[in-house]
Amino acid sequence: MNKNEKWRNELEFLRAIINKTELEKTNKWGGEVYTLNNGNVLMIGAFKNYVSLWFFNGVFLNDSYKFLSNAQEGKTKALRHWQFTSVDEMDEEKIMEYIQEAIENEKQGLKWKPEKSKHLEIPKILEIALNDDREFGSAFQSLAPFKQREYIEYIATAKREGTKVSRIAKIKLMVLAGLGLNDKYRK
Incomplete structure (x- = not known):
């Protein structure tokens, strides 16, 4: 059984919530990405042991319930994700709260800007x-x-x-x- 089949109910649950918003579904990087005015807001994906809801500029979310984590501490700067292992642990109201905040952040233009080093250290x-x-x-x-x-x-x-x-x-x-x-x- 492939991971999308294994997590079908969880993915459908997330899609149903996202479909209640103004986000548009696209496919990028082999996954479902949801955008607002061509700006990446969130992504959903199935993995071996969980389903994840990714927020592209999640670093700006309040995360009042402390559900978000950084996938690669020290490498990933703005991306945050929320992992689920069953529909039973998915709280539609809280998920929608995070999604709405992400949409508002996108509307306000909150985007992570990578720091560029002015000084070039030549080997x-x-x-x-x-x-x-x-x-x-x-x-x-x-x-x-x-x-x-x-x-x-x-x-x-x-x-x-x-x-x-x-x-x-x-x-x-x-x-x-x-x-x-x-x-x-x-x-």
């Missing part, structure tokens, strides 16, 4: 390579800050020193040509 190995080759260093400095950030993150995320060295060799021609690491994916 030592990249700094040495840029200083050792003037043309490479000059070309890197002439790149837009977001392109510099892409390269810095690409080098910094390599675990092994050898991988960092090979990545620097790989990006050199791209930097000299004034290209960003992900330019080929941009339209």
Whole structure:
């Protein structure tokens, strides 16, 4: 039995509540996402051991009943979810209260804005390579800050020193040509 079949009653219960609101159902990331004016408000999904109601900007919810949790503490910033293991524990009134608050937050434009670091910490190995080759260093400095950030993150995320060295060799021609690491994916 697949998880959507296993949790059919719980999913239908949540859908019935959500359908009483002004939210519009869409499908994104393989799940049911409910939006307001194209803004993601909530999502429902079935997992192995529970059904979950996800709030995209749940960090702004009051959570007066303390039902919400962060799926990945330290990684997930705004997303919060409420887990259920049976229809018996689903309180329609409380669920609707959370949903209505999420809708109001969306209407007010409350959205999590990721913090962008102003300072770029260049990995030592990249700094040495840029200083050792003037043309490479000059070309890197002439790149837009977001392109510099892409390269810095690409080098910094390599675990092994050898991988960092090979990545620097790989990006050199791209930097000299004034290209960003992900330019080929941009339209």
